[in-house]
Ligand SMILES: CC(=O)N[C@H]1[C@@H](OP(=O)(O)OP(=O)(O)OC[C@H]2O[C@@H](n3ccc(=O)[nH]c3=O)[C@H](O)[C@@H]2O)O[C@H](CO)[C@@H](O)[C@@H]1O
């Protein structure tokens with residue numbers, strides 16, 4: 001099993017290219033099921049989750065081909081498609097549930113394994129099921145699978161008003177994709193507003209879908225009879241960019257994040273500025289960029305995770321690593337997932353002073369961490385341990401980095417490129 005060996009204490013300087021967003025690429029790969037035409041995505045990140053999604057789609061009969069330097073991937077879901085997502089593939093990646101909406105909308109039936117229990121919380125899919133039922137699907141859970149088909153006498157899903165009990169990102173994406181081919185109008189109330197939803201909506205519009213209001217909490221979709229192929233560029237990964245911002249804020253240095261979108265990271269950037277980092281976002285002839293400069297110990301920041309545009313839960317662990325070595329005491333409240341503090345015990349192994357009580361962690365900033373062997377427990381927890389390792393005295397070994405490989409495109413190579421002492425060991 002691969003590990004990372006990090007020797008802490010180096011400031012970071014230089015440029016990093018931010019990759020396409022995992023959480024946009026995954027629904028967009030699923031959206032290719034909505035048409036028999038070829039669809040080409042550019043800027044697809046090289047991630048384990050993308051490889052898993054490709055395998056899942058291959059398994060259904062979708063033709064997939066990668067090409068070019070720009071992360072190009074062409075997919076064609078022409079008949080015959082086997083609309084089934086088996087447990088063996090779904091268990092490793094919750095985003096597999098995103099095939100449900102497109103399969104039901106285009107083929108009228110689907111058999112999709114329930115995603116397994118996940119490290120960061122129980123993560124049920126009840127809202128996905130409820131929404132699809134409102135659109136006229138019959139769904140039974142049998143032997144661990146959602147077995148879904150159109151209700152009696154129906155040839156298409158029907159438009160519906162769907163109000164979810166909570167804001168759900170993949171739920172919104174599933175309904176959005178399903179509604180593009182439904183009969184009539186669908187209104188999504190309480191819709192998620194994450195930039196990845198907007199990016200998916202833009203792709204669907206390029207395929208011929210009629211969508212308004214994406215980026216707000218009410219999305220309206222007029223169903224059409226068919227969609228066609230398109231070319232689409234996957235939006236930059238705001239969580240990867242935010243992770244590098246926290247890394248530089250922790251180690252000190254001056255780094256330019258090429259293609260990073262500052263406008264997608266307002267809540268995180270505001271906290272980093274309050275902590276004392278200097279951050280500029282903009283656009284030049286090479287496209288979007290974010291530049292971060294930091295020196296000395298920053299000031300600890302308290303925050304609560306909330307839905308976009310609030311502070312993202314996917315940045316909580318990385319910012320907590322920074323708080324561990326900042327000046328002052330901070331409070332971090334995780335409101336989205338009930339079990340997303342698994343990095344805490346590992347940070348404590350590196351010397352951090354953290355107490356948790358339910359969804360609240362209190363972090364007393366100290367002036368140094370000391371390297372140790374730690375175990376990654378989930379994707380963003382892994383990133384927080386890497387940040388802690390970059391500032392800890394001596395050597396840190398981060399074990400179980402298959403979690404990191406799910407969602408970061410060559411993280412250690414990018415960090416080495418800006419001066420970190422980090423290597424992958426087998
Ligand atoms: C592939 C992808 O895009 N993953 C992101 C997505 O996950 P994901 O879409 O799974 O997260 P949701 O937004 O759905 O989850 C929000 C909350 O709603 C609950 N819930 C959700 C659906 C449902 O049917 N029932 C239910 O109870 C969840 O358990 C959680 O407590 O959004 C999360 C919240 O920003 C991010 O951390 C993940 O990185």
Ligand SMILES: C=C(OP(=O)(O)O)C(=O)O
Nearest residue numbers: 023094095314379380407
């Ligand atoms: C929790 C995450 O991903 P997923 O929903 O794919 O588990 C994440 O990207 O931080």
